Amino acid sequence: MLRGADEDQGSEAVPAIVRLNLMANEVPERQIPSQEAAVGGSVLDVNRLTVSFDHTVILADLSFTVARGASLAVIGPNGAGKTVLFRALIGAIAHEGTIRWAPGTRFGYVPQKLDIERDLPITGRDLLRAKLTIARARKEDALRALERVDLREEVLVKPIGSMSGGQFQRLLVAFALIGKPDVLLLDEPAAGVDVPGQEALNAALRRLQQEEAITTLLISHDLSVVYHYASTVLCLARQQAYLGAPQAVLTPERLSEVYGTPISFHFHDDHGR
Amino acid sequence: MTMDARALIVCAAMSVAAGLVGCFAVMRRMTLAADAFSHVALPGIGLALVLRLNPLLGALAALLAGAVLIWAIEGKTKLSTEAITGVVFSVALAIGSLTATGEELIDALFGTPGSVTTAETLFGLVAGLAVACFIFKARDRLVVSLVSNEVAIASGIGVRSLDLAFLVAFAVTVALGMRYLGVLLMGSLIIIPATVAKRLATSIDAMFAIAIGAALASTLLGSWIAVLTHRPSGPVIVAVAGGLFFLSLLKS
Numbered sequence: 001m002l003r004g005a006d007e008d009q010g011s012e013a014v015p016a017i018v019r020l021n022l023m024a025n026e027v028p029e030r031q032i033p034s035q036e037a038a039v040g041g042s043v044l045d046v047n048r049l050t051v052s053f054d055h056t057v058i059l060a061d062l063s064f065t066v067a068r069g070a071s072l073a074v075i076g077p078n079g080a081g082k083t084v085l086f087r088a089l090i091g092a093i094a095h096e097g098t099i100r101w102a103p104g105t106r107f108g109y110v111p112q113k114l115d116i117e118r119d120l121p122i123t124g125r126d127l128l129r130a131k132l133t134i135a136r137a138r139k140e141d142a143l144r145a146l147e148r149v150d151l152r153e154e155v156l157v158k159p160i161g162s163m164s165g166g167q168f169q170r171l172l173v174a175f176a177l178i179g180k181p182d183v184l185l186l187d188e189p190a191a192g193v194d195v196p197g198q199e200a201l202n203a204a205l206r207r208l209q210q211e212e213a214i215t216t217l218l219i220s221h222d223l224s225v226v227y228h229y230a231s232t233v234l235c236l237a238r239q240q241a242y243l244g245a246p247q248a249v250l251t252p253e254r255l256s257e258v259y260g261t262p263i264s265f266h267f268h269d270d271h272g273r
Numbered sequence: 274m275t276m277d278a279r280a281l282i283v284c285a286a287m288s289v290a291a292g293l294v295g296c297f298a299v300m301r302r303m304t305l306a307a308d309a310f311s312h313v314a315l316p317g318i319g320l321a322l323v324l325r326l327n328p329l330l331g332a333l334a335a336l337l338a339g340a341v342l343i344w345a346i347e348g349k350t351k352l353s354t355e356a357i358t359g360v361v362f363s364v365a366l367a368i369g370s371l372t373a374t375g376e377e378l379i380d381a382l383f384g385t386p387g388s389v390t391t392a393e394t395l396f397g398l399v400a401g402l403a404v405a406c407f408i409f410k411a412r413d414r415l416v417v418s419l420v421s422n423e424v425a426i427a428s429g430i431g432v433r434s435l436d437l438a439f440l441v442a443f444a445v446t447v448a449l450g451m452r453y454l455g456v457l458l459m460g461s462l463i464i465i466p467a468t469v470a471k472r473l474a475t476s477i478d479a480m481f482a483i484a485i486g487a488a489l490a491s492t493l494l495g496s497w498i499a500v501l502t503h504r505p506s507g508p509v510i511v512a513v514a515g516g517l518f519f520l521s522l523l524k525s
Contacts, residue, residue, distance in 0.1 A: 130416045131417065
């Protein structure tokens with residue numbers, strides 16, 4: 001499949017979001033002081049997205065743009081609509097407003113912790129083989145994906161319900177990587193995974209982002225991960241939404257306001273991203 | 274003669290289809306819905322008897338209509354397949370008992386042992402093959418969608434049309450068993466071998482193989498015992514399948 005991405009090589013450092021409309025009622029539209037994404041350089045264009053279930057508005061009038069190669073982190077308290085936003089983006093739920101992916105965009109989606117029956121007779125190999133057929137990809141694609149998430153092939157003979165949380169999440173990332181996606185949507189991939197598993201997963205994601213020009217959209221509660229690996233942060237809260245560079249959004253004042261409770265989050269800016 | 278070749282063909286086609294469809298019915302946790310769904314055939318059978326048509330035609334039509342109806346309600350509401358099938362099934366049962374009574378209805382419910390016509394053999398063969406082909410062709414999409422609906426959508430799978438196709442395959446499979454097992458017992462042949470397979474298998478291919486094997490063993494062994502003991506074949510087949518299930522419990 002042809003992709004129109006190649007003319008936009010050097011824009012990976014451009015913050016993903018150029019504009020965000022806040023709730024229509026009181027707060028004025030806020031311009032994020034950033035370079036405008038080059039025309040045609042955006043992979044995702046969301047305009048006035050509104051999602052409601054049974055007359056309860058979950059997302060209201062949300063507009064943003066994601067540049068190719070950007071890494072956007074979505075944060076916010078529980079119930080702010082982060083997962084709903086992703087489900088709308090992949091076309092799984094009805095919404096108002098427009099969601100425009102660049103033509104030919106292929107995405108990989110890694111869901112929040114799935115509840116898999118322990119005795120479900122589906123192995124890791126069954127799942128990856130299914131994706132190979134669906135994406136019309138070759139076996140080498142699967143091997144490469146496994147390598148990138150650092151998952152050994154022996155693990156694949158296990159039924160997916162009996163894998164450890166970390167193994168299964170990395171399997172899902174590998175699944176998402178088969179078929180050469182342009183965009184990865186990751187919904188709290190490390191939730192419910194123990195600390196070593198989280199580290200392996202985060203390392204795998206970091207490698208992907210550094211070595212390939214995959215655009216990533218990541219929902220995370222781990223603010224230090226967000227701070228160090230995201231080029232832009234979209235913070236969803238019930239009343240409003242904020243976005244901008246991590247340094248601008250992840251301030252103690254903003255976080256206290258959004259989460260409704262004082263949050264002491266200290267960044268160590270010595271790492272440099 | 275214990276079983277003629279035609280009956281054997283119908284039996285085999287029915288077992289293969291039931292085993293395969295059952296695997297996904299069990300994994301999608303729609304087993305009870307699956308069992309209830311077979312009752313949707315009743316008003317069709319009743320109507321066919323009134324109109325002096327082949328009851329099989331009536332059953333097939335009612336089952337297909339039921340599949341589409343359940344699918345449409347599923348799309349319109351957030352209700353589970355289980356709940357919707359429960360409603361559709363009880364309404365169908367009520368209508369079915371109003372439209373028909375008599376011995377022919379009992380036959381349709383519990384199956385009619387005896388000679389099988391050429392048309393019935395042909396239907397069994399074609400329908401069984403079609404269902405098996407569908408499951409093998411759609412297996413990857415079915416596997417992904419049962420692991421996660423969202424992942425399936427993001428992978429470009431048309432989840433809604435896949436759901437409909439699966440329900441139709443299920444409806445055809447129930448109709449397939451009507452002649453031999455009867456619609457009431459066909460639900461059991463779909464569920465029990467697949468449940469045995471789910472207990473024993475650790476991969477999807479193994480599950481298919483065990484489910485088909487258990488379904489074939491139940492129908493062939495059951496039919497043979499039925500002839501020997503002069504009992505109706507349907508209940509004996511289901512009893513054998515139940516025996517296999519209890520054997521599978523021996524695995525820790």
